[in-house]
Amino acid sequence: MGEVKHLVVAKFKEGVAVEETLQGMAQLVSTMDMVKSFEWGTEMLGEEMLRQGFTHVFIMTFNNGEDLASYLTHPSHTNFIGTFQSALENALVFDFPSVVIKPPA
Amino acid sequence: MGEVKHLVVAKFKEGVAVEETLQGMAQLVSTMDMVKSFEWGTEMLGEEMLRQGFTHVFIMTFNNGEDLASYLTHPSHTNFIGTFQSALENALVFDFPSVVIKPPA
Numbered sequence: 275m276g277e278v279k280h281l282v283v284a285k286f287k288e289g290v291a292v293e294e295t296l297q298g299m300a301q302l303v304s305t306m307d308m309v310k311s312f313e314w315g316t317e318m319l320g321e322e323m324l325r326q327g328f329t330h331v332f333i334m335t336f337n338n339g340e341d342l343a344s345y346l347t348h349p350s351h352t353n354f355i356g357t358f359q360s361a362l363e364n365a366l367v368f369d370f371p372s373v374v375i376k377p378p379a
Numbered sequence: 380m381g382e383v384k385h386l387v388v389a390k391f392k393e394g395v396a397v398e399e400t401l402q403g404m405a406q407l408v409s410t411m412d413m414v415k416s417f418e419w420g421t422e423m424l425g426e427e428m429l430r431q432g433f434t435h436v437f438i439m440t441f442n443n444g445e446d447l448a449s450y451l452t453h454p455s456h457t458n459f460i461g462t463f464q465s466a467l468e469n470a471l472v473f474d475f476p477s478v479v480i481k482p483p484a
Contacts, residue, residue, distance in 0.1 A: 279420060281436055283388065283471065300480045311483040315384060315475030319444065320451075324472035331386055331473050333438070335483065339424065346425075366388065366471075367429035368436050370420030375405045378416040378440065 277310070278342045280334040281368040285327050290361040292330075299332070302354050308341040309334055327364070335372075342369060382415070383447045385439040386473040390432050395466040397435075404437070407459050413446040414439055432469070440477075447474060 286292050296314070303312045314332045318325060336342040345351055346369075359365075391397050401419070408417045419437045423430060441447040450456055451474075464470075 278424070279418075279436070279438075281386075283473070303481055309481060311479075312481040313384075313477045313479045315473070315477055318473060318475050319383070319447070320472060320474040324470070326471055328471060328473070331384070331475060333384075342424070365429070366431055366433060367425065368388070368420070368423060368433070369425040370423050370436060372418045372420055374416075374418045376408055376414060376417040 282332040283366040311335045387437040388471040389435045416440045
C-alpha cells in the first residue's frame with residue numbers, strides 16, 4: 275500500500291471564526307511529523323450547485339496507514355477535533371489509499 | 380496562483396459498471412496533457428457515517444486555472460461527463476486553487 279489520503283470537506287457554521295480554526299489546523303499539522311503534506315482550498319471556482327453548501331476542502335497525505343492512524347489518534351489531533359467539530363455545520367471525511375493513475379511529472 | 384485542484388466525491392448508482400467508468404476516466408486523463416496528476420480512492424478506511432453514502436474520491440491537479448478550464452471544456456471531457464453522470468446517484472465537485480501549508484518533502 276502506498277500513500278494514504280485524509281480528505282475533509284466542510285461547511286462552517288455562520289459566525290464562527292473560520293480564520294482562527296484554519297490557523298489552529300496549520301499549527302497542529304506543523305507539529306505532526308507523520309503528516310507528509312497538507313493543502314486546502316476555499317476560493318471555489320465552478321458551479322456552486324455542485325458543492326451542495328460545502329465551502330472548504332482539506333487534503334492531508336501520509337506515507338502509509340500507520341502514519342494516518344498515529345495522526346488520527348494523537349492527543350493533539352483528538353483535542354483539536356473538538357474545536358473543529360464545534361465550528362462545523364456539516365462535514366464529510368474520507369480516508370483512503372491513493373490509487374495514482376497519473377503521477378506528477 | 381499556483382496549482383488548481385479538481386475534486387469529485389461520488390456515489391455510484393447500484394448496478395452500474397463502476398469498473399468500466401473508472402477505466403474510461405483513466406483513458407480520458409491519459410490523453411489530456413493538461414492534467415498534471417490524477418489519483419483516486421475507494422478502499423475507504425475510517426467511519427462510514429462520516430462519508431454520508433459517498434464511495435469514491437477523484438483528485439486531479441492542474442498547473443493553473445487555464446489548464447483546468449481547458450480540461451473542463453475539452454470535447455473529450457464533456458463527452459465523458461454524460462456517461463459519468465448517468466452512472467452517479469450523487470456527486471460533489473470542487474475546483475479550487477490549492478493553498479499548500481505543508482509541501483511534500
